[in-house]
Amino acid sequence: MIKACPFGTHRVMEPKGTMPQAAQKIDNTMTIADNELLLDVMTLNIDSASFTQVKSACNSDVAKMEEMITGIVSERGKMQNPVTGSGGMLIGEVKEIGPNFPDKTLKVGDKLATLVSLSLTPLKIEKIKNINLSNDQVDIDGQAVLFESGIYSVLPADIPEKLALAALDVAGAPAQVERLVKKGDTVCIIGGGGKSGILCAYQAMVNAGPDGKVIVIEYSEENAKRILDMNLAHHVIVADATKPVEIYEKVKEITGEDVCDVVINNVNVPNTEMSSILITKDDGIVYFFSMATSFTKAALGAEGVGKDVQMIVGNGYAKNHADLTLGIIRDSEVIRELFEKLYV
Amino acid sequence: MIKACPFGTHRVMEPKGTMPQAAQKIDNTMTIADNELLLDVMTLNIDSASFTQVKSACNSDVAKMEEMITGIVSERGKMQNPVTGSGGMLIGEVKEIGPNFPDKTLKVGDKLATLVSLSLTPLKIEKIKNINLSNDQVDIDGQAVLFESGIYSVLPADIPEKLALAALDVAGAPAQVERLVKKGDTVCIIGGGGKSGILCAYQAMVNAGPDGKVIVIEYSEENAKRILDMNLAHHVIVADATKPVEIYEKVKEITGEDVCDVVINNVNVPNTEMSSILITKDDGIVYFFSMATSFTKAALGAEGVGKDVQMIVGNGYAKNHADLTLGIIRDSEVIRELFEKLYV
Numbered sequence: 001m002i003k004a005c006p007f008g009t010h011r012v013m014e015p016k017g018t019m020p021q022a023a024q025k026i027d028n029t030m031t032i033a034d035n036e037l038l039l040d041v042m043t044l045n046i047d048s049a050s051f052t053q054v055k056s057a058c059n060s061d062v063a064k065m066e067e068m069i070t071g072i073v074s075e076r077g078k079m080q081n082p083v084t085g086s087g088g089m090l091i092g093e094v095k096e097i098g099p100n101f102p103d104k105t106l107k108v109g110d111k112l113a114t115l116v117s118l119s120l121t122p123l124k125i126e127k128i129k130n131i132n133l134s135n136d137q138v139d140i141d142g143q144a145v146l147f148e149s150g151i152y153s154v155l156p157a158d159i160p161e162k163l164a165l166a167a168l169d170v171a172g173a174p175a176q177v178e179r180l181v182k183k184g185d186t187v188c189i190i191g192g193g194g195k196s197g198i199l200c201a202y203q204a205m206v207n208a209g210p211d212g213k214v215i216v217i218e219y220s221e222e223n224a225k226r227i228l229d230m231n232l233a234h235h236v237i238v239a240d241a242t243k244p245v246e247i248y249e250k251v252k253e254i255t256g257e258d259v260c261d262v263v264i265n266n267v268n269v270p271n272t273e274m275s276s277i278l279i280t281k282d283d284g285i286v287y288f289f290s291m292a293t294s295f296t297k298a299a300l301g302a303e304g305v306g307k308d309v310q311m312i313v314g315n316g317y318a319k320n321h322a323d324l325t326l327g328i329i330r331d332s333e334v335i336r337e338l339f340e341k342l343y344v
Numbered sequence: 345m346i347k348a349c350p351f352g353t354h355r356v357m358e359p360k361g362t363m364p365q366a367a368q369k370i371d372n373t374m375t376i377a378d379n380e381l382l383l384d385v386m387t388l389n390i391d392s393a394s395f396t397q398v399k400s401a402c403n404s405d406v407a408k409m410e411e412m413i414t415g416i417v418s419e420r421g422k423m424q425n426p427v428t429g430s431g432g433m434l435i436g437e438v439k440e441i442g443p444n445f446p447d448k449t450l451k452v453g454d455k456l457a458t459l460v461s462l463s464l465t466p467l468k469i470e471k472i473k474n475i476n477l478s479n480d481q482v483d484i485d486g487q488a489v490l491f492e493s494g495i496y497s498v499l500p501a502d503i504p505e506k507l508a509l510a511a512l513d514v515a516g517a518p519a520q521v522e523r524l525v526k527k528g529d530t531v532c533i534i535g536g537g538g539k540s541g542i543l544c545a546y547q548a549m550v551n552a553g554p555d556g557k558v559i560v561i562e563y564s565e566e567n568a569k570r571i572l573d574m575n576l577a578h579h580v581i582v583a584d585a586t587k588p589v590e591i592y593e594k595v596k597e598i599t600g601e602d603v604c605d606v607v608i609n610n611v612n613v614p615n616t617e618m619s620s621i622l623i624t625k626d627d628g629i630v631y632f633f634s635m636a637t638s639f640t641k642a643a644l645g646a647e648g649v650g651k652d653v654q655m656i657v658g659n660g661y662a663k664n665h666a667d668l669t670l671g672i673i674r675d676s677e678v679i680r681e682l683f684e685k686l687y688v
Contacts, residue, residue: 007649009589017587019618021648022641085640120648151650172647243361245353274363278351288639288657295632295639295657296429297366303516303660304365304464305351306495311657313632313639316647 004033008147011122013077020078020147021120028077028122028145035100035148039092043162044118044138045169047088048194048268049291050081051136057083066128069138073125080119086291087118088136091155091165092144102148111161113168114144115151115322135343137162153322159329163336166343167325170196172314173266173289174203174328175321180262180285181207188251188260188279190241191267192216192233193223195342196289198335200264201232202328215254217241217275219267230334241267244274251279265290273297280309289314348377352491355466357421364422364491365464372421372466372489379444379492383436387506388462388482389513391432392538392612393635394425395480401427410472413482417469424463430635431463432480435499435509436488446492455505457512458488459495459666479687481506497666503673507680510687511669514540516658517610517633518547518672519665524606524629525551532595532604532623534585535611536560536577537567539686540633542679544608545576546672559598561585561619563611574678585611588618595623609634617641624653633658 004010008020011027020026032038046054046069058064073079080087094110106112114121122145130139146152155164173196181187187204191197193216204214216233218224224236237250251259263286265276270292277298280286286309288298298311329336348354352364355371364370376382390398390413402408417423424431438454450456458465466489474483490496499508517540525531531548535541537560548558560577562568568580581594595603607630609620614636621642624630630653632642642655673680 005589007589017589018615019588019645019648021644022615022618085638086644116648116650117644119644149649244363245349245351245361271362271366274366282663291640291643293639294429295637295642296635298639298657299635299659300365300430300461300463301363302657304363304460305493306460306661307659308661308663309659311659313642313646313655313657315643315651315653315655317650317652319626319652 004035006035006148008120019120021117024076026077026122028124030124030143030145032096032098032145034098036098037094037101037146037150038096039144039146040095041090041092041123041140041142041144043091043165044079044140045088045090045165046079046136046138047086047291048136049084050086050088052268053081053083055133060133062131062133065131070125070128073123078118078121078123084291085119087120089114089118089165089169090121090144091161095143111155112152113155113165114146115153115168115171115317116146117316121146135166137165137343151317156326159326160340160344162344163329163339164326166195166339167199167329168322170199171321171325172316172318173264174199175318175324176287176314177203177264178207178324179318180287183207183209184211185261186213186255187262187264188215188217190217190263190265190272190276191290193218193220193227194266197266198232199325199328200266201227202332202335205232213255215251215260217247230338241272241275242269244278247275248278260284262287265293268292270294271297274301277302277305277307277309280307282308284309286311287314288312348379350379350492352464363464365461368420370421370466372468374468374487374489376440376442376489378442380442381438381445381490381494382440383488383490384439385434385436385467385484385486385488387435387509388423388484389432389434389509390423390480390482391430391635392480393428394430394432396612397425397427399477404477406475406477409475414469414472417467422462422465422467428635429463431461431465433458433462433509433513434465434488435505439487455499456496457499457509458490459497459512459515459661460490461660465490479510481509481687495661500670503670504684504688506688507673507683508670510539510683511543511673512666514543515665515669516660516662517608518543519662519668520631520658521547521608522551522668523662524631527551527553528555529605530557530599532559532561532607534561534607534609534616534620535634537562537564537571538610541610542571542576543669543672544610545571546676546679549576557599559595559604561591574682585616585619586613588622591619592622604628606631609637612636614638615641618645621646621649621651621653624651626652628653630655631658632656
């Protein structure tokens with residue numbers, strides 16, 4: 001057993017000198033270093049942008065998707081979508097713990113969800129058992145390695161595993177909403193009808209309080225109705241977020257010229273940067289949680305319309321994000337019911 | 345004369361419904377709508393990431409670069425680099441003012457620098473007169489149109505035009521440093537030896553004050569020496585910012601485990617996200633001003649190493665950014681001298 005880099009750079013094969021996430025290929029040998037953790041993997045939760053790309057490239061043909069996913073993992077040693085660059089997370093059972101792995105409370109047999117991206121996690125797939133087209137989850141037989149710096153959450157006893165996995169996958173999003181939204185704020189959640197959108201909308205309602213205003217923009221009529229039924233927003237706009245001028249006009253009908261204090265973008269399709277910027281007031285904040293965000297489009301978009309807004313790159317990690325997110329599942333009966341239906 | 349959209353959407357040719365920046369092609373007919381401004385263009389200041397890409401694609405062959413730039417503009421109706429997506433800005437003289445253009449103090453014949461990106465500015469090049477390989481400036485005969493929402497700065501009388509153009513091109517960067525850096529902060533400017541880096545380093549020294557620490561990371565030995573000679577940093581590290589582990593170790597030698605409160609990334613090459621993240625302390629801020637930043641690499645990179653840092657997308661526009669930047673040129677004799685040598 002060798003003493004290895006906390007960030008996993010010892011497993012980078014090419015290009016040398018990069019970090020595992022940036023690497024084209026990492027070493028997925030399932031023999032661990034003294035500071036690593038070996039997991040038996042049950043389920044992958046593919047990142048939404050990545051899953052959407054794979055699904056569309058394969059015309060939703062499950063056999064083709066299986067082949068594509070297996071191909072990516074055997075080529076790169078990790079499940080990192082070559083087009084979107086994104087990964088996802090997994091549920092696994094602890095099989096072996098390196099003697100210098102920092103968490104001394106962890107035991108062989110513990111079940112956990114990894115909170116670092118699959119885009120940097122050494123993974124080996126023996127067999128794909130099931131691909132669930134509706135919830136981005138892929139059941140497999142396989143193994144994975146967690147580095148010393150890797151974060152994870154031991155699965156709670158009171159929440160079904162797949163529900164926890166689905167919620168923890170986007171735990172960063174509601175945690176950031178909790179930090180950014182103040183009492184009385186006007187908040188817009190673009191793509192608020194999806195998984196992370198629902199958690200964000202819930203947290204925005206809590207933080208903005210009775211004097212605030214939470215607006216959800218949704219493409220799907222069905223998801224929009226669901227948000228209203230669940231009482232997770234004051235207003236829901238059914239519209240296409242890739243059409244900035246239309247979105248701007250519709251939001252203005254609700255907010256007036258002032259538009260929004262905080263805008264959270266959760267849409268997993270490209271070209272929604274400009275809508276987000278136009279509906280944010282000067283000195284307001286746009287939080288891009290969507291992995292389909294283009295840095296250049298955001299940066300130049302704001303400058304192009306002379307908007308002095310702060311644009312933040314969604315960080316999947318925030319202190320206590322797992323606890324906060326599992327807390328929402330415990331507190332909100334409607335969200336728990338919906339997620340049980342969708343993900344369990 | 346038609347009444348047109350303040351954001352210029354009336355000039356979008358394809359795809360319909362997008363904003364001018366996102367469009368593949370915009371209408372560069374040089375007849376203005378009633379809320380537009382027509383400019384005779386003297387000089388383009390190509391964005392650094394774009395210029396570097398063009399230069400490298402053409403092996404620094406000026407005739408080929410001329411052809412490539414002319415080709416892009418005639419195909420897209422704007423100087424937006426198809427690879428980097430970025431633009432730049434221009435100096436022009438006001439030729440015609442639409443009767444409903446908002447600024448009533450502007451006169452025909454005024455010289456101004458546009459502060460919106462070339463990536464959305466309708467442009468027609470009649471002739472390229474000179475390409476300056478060392479400062480990204482391209483002298484042309486041509487015309488451009490500014491939309492109602494377009495921002496610009498009338499060129500000051502006390503600063504040479506090309507110097508003002510060069511400085512205003514990156515005006516957003518020092519303006520953001522002015523907002524983010526607090527007294528006593530440890531600040532790192534990655535790519536601090538270039539144009540925007542120098543302005544950022546100056547402002548960081550002012551804001552951090554005598555108890556702060558300003559570190560510049562530079563690839564070029566020559567630029568690094570210049571920064572020290574100009575007294576624009578307390579420490580200069582000569583290193584390659586695409587090597588995160590090396591950068592992390594070198595910064596730690598100066599700061600200890602605590603690393604930096606604020607990191608400003610100005611490097612115009614890809615794959616420097618991870619270095620920026622590793623040298624930022626938990627709860628610290630990374631400001632990505634580089635157009636070569638990848639959104640996904642930043643987002644997943646921070647999560648991948650479990651860093652709770654706030655990552656901000658560089659906004660080229662901030663209120664009063666032009667005044668602040670021209671103020672630096674007036675206040676700092678060494679910067680003015682250097683920029684006159686490089687850009688005039």
